[in-house]
Amino acid sequence: MRAVQAAVGEATFVFRSDVKSYYASINHECLLGLLRDMIASPVVLDLVRGYLQHLVDEDGALRQIDLGISLGSPLSPLIGGVYLKPLDDAMTNTGWFYARFMDDWVVLAPSRGPLRGAMKQANEVLESLKVEKHPDKTFIGRVSRGFEFMGYRFD
Template sequence: RGCKDALRRVDQAIKEGYRYVVDADIRAYFDNIDHERLKADVRESIADGRVLALIEAFLKQDVLESMKAWTPESGTPQGAVISPLLANLYLNGLDHAMAKAGYLMIRYADDFVVLCRSREEAEQALELVGHQVDQRGLSLHPEKTHVVDLEEAGAGFDFLGYHFTRTKHWPRKKSLKKLKDAIRQKTRRTNGASLQRIIRDVNRSLRGWMEYFKHSSRWTFPRLDSWVRRRLRSILRKRSGRKGISRGRDHNRWPNVFFERHGLYSLVAAHRAMLQSSTG
């Protein structure tokens, strides 16, 4: 199962009344995977000798290294399917132990949460997680592992690039920063490319990001659209040679419709179209 399926399951569980969440973080997961133990896990799961040989060859190339800097919104890591497959396989024992004990755990690679209906259940689940992780030669990060009560004011947790609360979910801060950093690189005021070329480059980043975060709370998108237009107006102001023009005057000179006519991708419009297609 992929990221999007895991996100849907978390969203559904919260709607069903799972109030307490074990938000756990495994310390330096990809640095601490025992390759010999992983090979043993692979041999237990796969009988085809040719496939086993192929996977062992991948491990010799340190294919798991490509997962260290991977984020779900960034797409498939180097090594294609094999990296997340192996990363998932190493914690299969944790999945089985939690399911056997009756807990609802949702996981992708080393990112996982356990959803519970009571604090007592959550504390017990956290204890079992710690024990199972320790058996795999891993450890939980004490400062990043805790039980979240979604009924508390401001309570929430991060999972697979999103931040979840009891009623809403949106891109976590790191996910927003990653997009904005990419846009900043493409909209530097010293960028000598044509506006059309800059907009094409920006659109590629926006479309890829939207594909993953299109199910965010609707207020996410107008804020980002506005921020992107401000970046482009800054370029246009510099090229016009008019210094010190206020943001309001920038908006009057280059209104939103100006960027629409130049083909700028709109997150708001894309989100609206998605909602219409899902209800139509």
């Protein structure tokens, strides 16, 4: 939060958002693709695949789940952090300040141009991961109007 507070003084515009129904919308195929790039061990990948691919009883019929992860699992925070790594990669070294915690992120920019660039990058990454910004939790505007991030108010 100190880094966000320090960046507020240098910025004019803010883009703050999070992912709609984050854990419930994590796409297993996308997740496994990301993990294949990070994990060399086929054994570990098979364990994760086995964790993700479970059957659910829907009116007497078993159906395989290919979307979402359990919030109660010890793996959920790890998966939640890893799934948006492509967003972190896209927002690094870009001319704007970026911070993320799980599915909440904030971009602080000196002018409209970089802010538009950040929004375009975020939209492209989220589309590739098959998730959406939460419309009620997205704020785009001037830093001087103030904004909330992770329970803190920045003015």
